[in-house]
Every structure is written in C-alpha cells, then in structure tokens.
Amino acid sequence: MADEQSAAVQNMSIGDGLDKTQEEDFVDPWNVASSSAKGIDYDKLIVKFGSSKIDQALIDKMERVTGKPVHHFIRRGIFFSHRDLHQVLEMYEKKKPFYLYTGRGPSSEAMHLGHLIPFVITKWLQETFDVPLVVQLTDDEKFLWKDFTIEEANRLAYENTKDIIACGFDPEKTFIFSDFEYIGNSRGFYRNMCRFQKLVTFNQVKGCFGFGDSDCIGKISFPSIQAAPSFSSSFPDIFNGKSNVPCLIPCAIDQDPYFRMTRDVAPRMGCMKPALMHSMFFPALQGAQSKMSASDANSSIFLTDTDKQIKTKINKYAFSGGQTTVEEHREKGGDCSVDVSYQYLTFFLEDDARLEEIKQGYSSGQILTGELKKELITILQKLIGEHRERRAKITDDDIKRFMKPRKLKYDY
Missing domain, CATH: 1.10.240.10 (Tyrosyl-Transfer RNA Synthetase)
Known part of the structure; x- marks a missing residue:
C-alpha cells in the first residue's frame, strides 16, 4: 500500500529509526519524549512512521460520504494521520460494512482527559457511520508491564469500563471485553493469536518493539493479543466467523507500531489489513515536555x-x-x-x-x-x-450488558 513505509516486519523498528540520542522526538507505545516546549513535531512523525496526513481532500470526502460535518478533532488536526481511511470511506459508499476497534490499558481506577480522546472520536464515528464497536481492555498488558496482580488489573478494567460506558456508546452496538476473561472463552480470538504468533519471529518482535533478553516472554507475545481484535473472525459471536469485515482503529499515534506489524501479517493470515486514525498526544498539565501519568x-x-x-x-x-x-x-x-x-x-x-x-x-x-x-x-x-x-448511575447489570459476547445490532 502507498502508506506503508516497509513491506516486511523485519524492516520495521520503533519509530522507524527514531533514536533518543539522534532525534528531538522519541515515540513508542510506552514512551513519548520531546525536547521542544511545543511538543512532538507531527509532520516529521508522519514521515518517520510512513503514515498519511488527514488532509482537506480526505476531510471533504468524509463529509460528502456521511453528509455531516466532521468532528472538530478531525477538523482541527487533532486526529492528523491515517492508514487506508480512504478505503474505509469507499467501502462505506458501496454499503459494505466495517467495525470500530479501540482499547484501554487499565492502570488507574479512573481515566483522565487524555484517555478520553480516542473514545470521544470513536463515539462520533459509531454514531456517524452507524457501525459496531469492540473495546479491548488490556488488563493482561498491565499485569505484565506493571507491579499489579491479575486480580487488581482485572478490577481496574471494570472500573475503567464505567468511564467508557459513561461516554454514551450504544449498548446494542458495543462489545467491551477484558483480555483475561474473553480470550479463553472465544472460539476465534486465541486461534488468530496463534496464527499471528506463528508468522512473526522473536527477532522481529525485538526489532520492532525494542524488547530485551531480560523481558518476560509475556511481553514478547503481547503484540498478537493487541492485533487479534483487528480481525473480525476473532469475534464469532458478532461476525459469525467472517474474516472479511474491515476494521477501523482510532488510537493515539504511539500505538501505531503494533498495527504496522498487524497490517504486515494480516494478508498472510488471509485477513484484511486494519485501517487507522491517529491522534496527537494530549499534553500534561505541566506542558508538552512532561508526560501525563496515572500515578501522578x-x-x-x-x-x-x-x-x-x-x-x-x-x-x-x-x-x-x-x-x-x-x-x-x-x-x-x-x-x-x-x-x-x-x-x-x-x-x-x-x-x-x-x-x-x-x-x-x-x-x-x-x-x-x-x-x-x-x-x-x-x-x-x-x-x-x-x-x-x-x-x-452505571450498575453491574449495565456492565454485564456491554461485556456479554453477543451479536450486535447491525446488518452483515
């Protein structure tokens, strides 16, 4: 594809060459650093990551296809970059369905304003395109990366679910799931994880994500867990096992390395590449050179x-x-x-x-x-x-309703 910087996983690395000692900006899924008071240079990041800018032509196309003004996040360039968004719009024009996928790594009892950004745009996308949504709660990731017990990570996932539901998503079109609770009970999710894992080598994962020999093996396999929701066959209850329902992922730009790898592996799995929309980072109160932290x-x-x-x-x-x-x-x-x-x-x-x-x-x-x-x-x-x-006002029954695997209200 035209927006791909590399055709092979083995040629990718975090930030595509971004180096803390050579560049002002450094971005990966766990660290964001800039020496500028104005923060990350997003035009340079587009070039380095090999994505495409959401330009006025694409905005005009989105408004023409939907018959509605775009969200101000898009209009103001807060969501500034994409991969294959134009293809999603073309499919929508042809009445072909797609679904949304976003996620949350539960590291605190409540989400902060920065966490809210992808959910705000996802809600707008769900309402504007009338499509289903899956929300992954990566409680397993937080267990692997932080000093959490499994029980604590899972508890925080339920607390964060309250914040997600409070955003106003349609319960008939939204499935929220905890990795700890869903993966072992799904007929498709774990199979796709294994298919993905078989197509990526240990050296490729180390090269892409910077893992070292002392990292636990859970971290090495985690990219397959974050990739799996990109494939509709991971949700047989929703998509009846179909592997050809396109996926659009709204996320912050730091999550892009996961999905560059996903887009490379997808065709070899017989699956469609997910499309993406990338947002800028939400600044910490202390300024763009500081990092927001759930612990601060x-x-x-x-x-x-x-x-x-x-x-x-x-x-x-x-x-x-x-x-x-x-x-x-x-x-x-x-x-x-x-x-x-x-x-x-x-x-x-x-x-x-x-x-x-x-x-x-x-x-x-x-x-x-x-x-x-x-x-x-x-x-x-x-x-x-x-x-x-x-x-x-959110009750345990509300949470159960959103987290129950089921066919969502949508025509496939």
Missing part, C-alpha cells in the same frame, strides 16, 4: 475529579504561555503554542469562532492567563461533572 494525580485531570480539584489543578499546575507581569503580557501577548490551557480548549471547546477569538485575544495580550484558565475551568467542570453523573 497533578499531571492530569481525571474524570472523577471534583469541581474544586479541576479548578485547583488548572490554576496551580497548567503551564502558561503568558508573560511574567500583566504589563508585559499586555505588551507582548501570550504564546498559544505552549500554553496548556489554550491547548486543552482546542480539544474541548467546540465553537471554532470562540476558539479563534480566544487565540487572538490571548496572543495580543487582551486576554490574561487567569481569564484563559477561567474559561477552561468552566468548560471542564461542566464536561467532567456530566460524565461523573453518568458514571455514578
């Missing part, structure tokens, strides 16, 4: 935070692009490219005109940092407050 409560806003906690975190920790004094700020203006409050507004303020008004006002010095933060606080208190209310 002050690096991010959690979906269970109270109004008071939201206000305190933004006022105290959100990195400012403003000047040192009010007088200097009025004269020189603020830098929106590094200001975290403004960057958060690009994600959660849907009104384009208001966002541009804020940008011009802050850049010219008319709007002060405190005023910018106040605007963000108001928006996030409303968004997270409504999410908290929905989450609090």
Whole structure:
C-alpha cells in the first residue's frame, strides 16, 4: 500500500529509526519524549512512521460520504494521520460494512482527559457511520508491564469500563471485553493469536518493539493479543466467523507500531489489513515536555475529579504561555503554542469562532492567563461533572450488558 513505509516486519523498528540520542522526538507505545516546549513535531512523525496526513481532500470526502460535518478533532488536526481511511470511506459508499476497534490499558481506577480522546472520536464515528464497536481492555498488558496482580488489573478494567460506558456508546452496538476473561472463552480470538504468533519471529518482535533478553516472554507475545481484535473472525459471536469485515482503529499515534506489524501479517493470515486514525498526544498539565501519568494525580485531570480539584489543578499546575507581569503580557501577548490551557480548549471547546477569538485575544495580550484558565475551568467542570453523573448511575447489570459476547445490532 502507498502508506506503508516497509513491506516486511523485519524492516520495521520503533519509530522507524527514531533514536533518543539522534532525534528531538522519541515515540513508542510506552514512551513519548520531546525536547521542544511545543511538543512532538507531527509532520516529521508522519514521515518517520510512513503514515498519511488527514488532509482537506480526505476531510471533504468524509463529509460528502456521511453528509455531516466532521468532528472538530478531525477538523482541527487533532486526529492528523491515517492508514487506508480512504478505503474505509469507499467501502462505506458501496454499503459494505466495517467495525470500530479501540482499547484501554487499565492502570488507574479512573481515566483522565487524555484517555478520553480516542473514545470521544470513536463515539462520533459509531454514531456517524452507524457501525459496531469492540473495546479491548488490556488488563493482561498491565499485569505484565506493571507491579499489579491479575486480580487488581482485572478490577481496574471494570472500573475503567464505567468511564467508557459513561461516554454514551450504544449498548446494542458495543462489545467491551477484558483480555483475561474473553480470550479463553472465544472460539476465534486465541486461534488468530496463534496464527499471528506463528508468522512473526522473536527477532522481529525485538526489532520492532525494542524488547530485551531480560523481558518476560509475556511481553514478547503481547503484540498478537493487541492485533487479534483487528480481525473480525476473532469475534464469532458478532461476525459469525467472517474474516472479511474491515476494521477501523482510532488510537493515539504511539500505538501505531503494533498495527504496522498487524497490517504486515494480516494478508498472510488471509485477513484484511486494519485501517487507522491517529491522534496527537494530549499534553500534561505541566506542558508538552512532561508526560501525563496515572500515578501522578497533578499531571492530569481525571474524570472523577471534583469541581474544586479541576479548578485547583488548572490554576496551580497548567503551564502558561503568558508573560511574567500583566504589563508585559499586555505588551507582548501570550504564546498559544505552549500554553496548556489554550491547548486543552482546542480539544474541548467546540465553537471554532470562540476558539479563534480566544487565540487572538490571548496572543495580543487582551486576554490574561487567569481569564484563559477561567474559561477552561468552566468548560471542564461542566464536561467532567456530566460524565461523573453518568458514571455514578452505571450498575453491574449495565456492565454485564456491554461485556456479554453477543451479536450486535447491525446488518452483515
């Protein structure tokens, strides 16, 4: 395919040559690093990863095919890169079905705003295209990579399920599953894992993901687990064993190495390559050079935070692009490219005109940092407050309904 940088797994490596000692930016599924206050250079990342930019032509095509405006995440370039998205749109035009796949690695009791991004766009995609969705909870991954017991990782998966359900997904078209609980009970999932594993060598996995000789063998095999939901035959209850239902995966760009490998192996399994949409990274409160961490409560806003906690975190920790004094700020203006409050507004303020008004006002010095933060606080208190209310109402029966393997409401 035109968007592939390499035709073979053995020619791929993390970041396709990104090296912490040679490049400013480093991205892999576990680490994101940039020496720039503005964060990752995404245009360079597209070139290095060999993906394609979501350009205006593709946006116009999406709007023409769906008859609806694209989500502001797409319009503003937050979802900026893709693999074979145009093919998914062509299939949709021909009334051929596809499904969505995204996931969550449960490492904390509640998700934070950064975790919310792929679920926001996935909900929009589900509603816009009227398609089914599978959500993988990689509790096994967190057990392998972190100091968790199996029981704790699985418990966190159920806690995160509440946040996912609270996003508003259609229960008749959404299947959420824990790896620990589903893989052994599926007639197709484990078989696809084994097919995948047989086609990838130990050296290829080490070369692609940087695993060392001291890593546990569970890590070596995990790519096959994350790849399996890309194939419709992994869900016989949903797709009746069909292996030819296309898959679209919305995810952050750091997950792309998993799916580059998946796209290489898929044809040799007799399966279709998954298509992808990549998002930018959501910045930590302390700025683009910092990393959000579920273990650092002050690096991010959690979906269970109270109004008071939201206000305190933004006022105290959100990195400012403003000047040192009010007088200097009025004269020189603020830098929106590094200001975290403004960057958060690009994600959660849907009104384009208001966002541009804020940008011009802050850049010219008319709007002060405190005023910018106040605007963000108001928006996030409303968004997270409504999410908290929905989450609090979710029952065990609701969770069971979403996590029961079944045929989803969709025509195949």
